[in-house]
Each structure stands twice: as structure tokens, then as C-alpha cells.
Amino acid sequence: MSLLSPSARDTAQATILTLIAGIADAVGYITMGGVFAANMTGNTVLAGIAAAQRNYTDAWHHLAPLLAFFVGAMLSRLLLRLSHKPTIGLLVEAALLAVVGFLPLDREVAVMIVAVAMGVQASAITHFGGSAVSTVVVTSTLARTADALLDRLWSGEKKQLPAVTNLPLLGFTWMGYLVGAVAGTLLLAVMPYPLLVPVALLGLLLLI
Numbered sequence: 662m663s664l665l666s667p668s669a670r671d672t673a674q675a676t677i678l679t680l681i682a683g684i685a686d687a688v689g690y691i692t693m694g695g696v697f698a699a700n701m702t703g704n705t706v707l708a709g710i711a712a713a714q715r716n717y718t719d720a721w722h723h724l725a726p727l728l729a730f731f732v733g734a735m736l737s738r739l740l741l742r743l744s745h746k747p748t749i750g751l752l753v754e755a756a757l758l759a760v761v762g763f764l765p766l767d768r769e770v771a772v773m774i775v776a777v778a779m780g781v782q783a784s785a786i787t788h789f790g791g792s793a794v795s796t797v798v799v800t801s802t803l804a805r806t807a808d809a810l811l812d813r814l815w816s817g818e819k820k821q822l823p824a825v826t827n828l829p830l831l832g833f834t835w836m837g838y839l840v841g842a843v844a845g846t847l848l849l850a851v852m853p854y855p856l857l858v859p860v861a862l863l864g865l866l867l868l869i
Contacts, residue, residue, distance in 0.1 A: 670869060671789035672830045676837040677866045678782060678796035681859040683841020684848070685758075685775055688855050691846065693768045694722060698775040699782075699797040701727050722769070726776035733780020741784070748867060750785035754778045755863040762854040775856070792827050799838045806831040 665673060682699040689698035697703045708723035737750040757778035761771050783797045795801060809828040848855035 665869060668790055668827075668830075672833050673869055674786065674866055675789045675794055675796060675830060676833045677862050678786065679799065679834045679837035680841040680844070681862050682779060682782065682797045683838040683843075684845035684855065684859050685779055685841075687842040687845030688849060689772050689775055691849060693772040693775075696723055696726055696772050698726065698772055699730075699779040701730055702798060702800065725769075726772055729773040729776035730780035730783070733777035733782075734784040735780075736777070737781040737784035740781075747785040750781050751863055751867060754781045754785070755860045757781070758856045758863075759860045762857040762860060789830055790827055792830060794830065794834055796834065799835045802831055802835050806835060 685698040686700050689696055695707070704723040704726055708720045708727075711717070711720035711723060736753070740750045740753065741747065743749075757774050760766075761774050761778075766774070779797050783795065786796070787793060792805075794805075806828065809831055813828060844858070845855060848858055852858075
């Protein structure tokens with residue numbers, strides 16, 4: 662039984678997952694040829710720029726992780742339909758990240774595996790405390806944080822607008838992604854297998 666309240670547990674889980682995504686993106690971008698493992702919006706834009714510049718090899722390097730991410734998300738959805746719990750999906754994610762952490766893989770293979778893992782994460786848990794929150798990108802989270810903050814500062818005139826109530830959850834998940842990116846960059850300087858840290862974080866997440 663968790664010692665945390667349901668609200669605190671949801672916030673902790675979402676924050677840990679965005680921390681993992683931030684680490685994966687930073688490590689992937691720095692060590693795997695400037696490719697994001699979780700941020701598929703970034704990969705899409707970079708692929709478009711490369712295609713416009715007729716650098717089709719670079720465009721493919723950014724598009725391939727999208728396919729891997731898509732496969733990971735489909736796998737995660739299948740596991741949810743079979744088990745009705747996110748636990749198995751998160752264990753699969755941890756196993757994939759551990760493979761990249763322990764095995765000397767080619768960087769293209771490594772980023773594809775990490776992208777699959779991030780796809781699994783993206784679909785494993787999509788709601789926290791009744792709020793839909795992505796744990797692999799934070800653009801929409803930042804927009805919803807702005808919505809929630811404005812609604813809190815000006816409580817009137819919210820007719821016909823969807824309620825955005827969980828400001829701490831939104832704020833912490835955005836901060837988790839930022840802290841993860843910082844941590845991933847710093848981990849590269851102090852340990853040979855930085856993606857083992859997200860594996861440990863997933864183990865912590867399954868305990869809370």
C-alpha cells in the first residue's frame with residue numbers, strides 16, 4: 662500500500678516519468694546523432710528541415726525513431742488491453758532501457774530501442790488524477806499549466822471552458838522534464854551507462 666495520498670502519488674508518478682523522458686532525450690540527442698528518443702515533435706521538425714535541404718539520410722535518421730516510437734506505443738496499448746494495468750508496460754520499458762545501458766550497441770540501434778521504450782511509456786499511463794498528461798512531451802503540459810494558473814488567478818468568467826484544476830501536477834511534470842534533461846547531460850560526464858538511472862527510476866515508480 663502506498664504511503665502517499667492519491668493526489669501526491671499521481672504527481673510523483675508523472676514527475677518521475679517526465680524525468681525519465683528528459684534523461685532519455687538528453688542522452689539520445691547528445692550521444693545518438695542529434696536524435697530525440699521521446700520528443701517526436703522535435704524529430705518531425707528536424708526531419709522536415711533535413712528533407713527541405715535534400716539531406717535525405719539525415720531526414721531518415723529522424724523519421725526512423727518515429728516508427729519505433731509508434732511501435733512501442735502500440736505494444737503498450739496491447740499490454741494494457743491484456744493486463745489492464747500499466748505495470749507490465751513499465752517493466753518492458755525498463756528492460757529495453759537496461760539493454761541499451763548494458764550492451765555495446767550501434768547508436769542507430771540504440772536510439773531505436775530507446776524510442777520504442779518511450780513509446781511504451783507514452784501509452785502506459787496517460788491519466789493522472791483524472792487529468793490527461795503526456796509524460797514524453799511537455800508542450801501541451803505548459804499550455805495547460807498556463808490555463809490552470811490563469812484560472813487560479815482569475816476565478817470568474819470560466820463559463821463553457823474546460824476545467825483545469827491540477828496546477829501542481831502540471832507544474833511538476835514540466836519541471837521533471839527539464840530536470841531530466843539537465844540530469845541526463847550531467848550523467849554522461851560521470852557514468853558510462855546513464856540510461857541505467859531511468860531503469861532505477863522505473864523501479865522506484867513501481868514501488869510508490
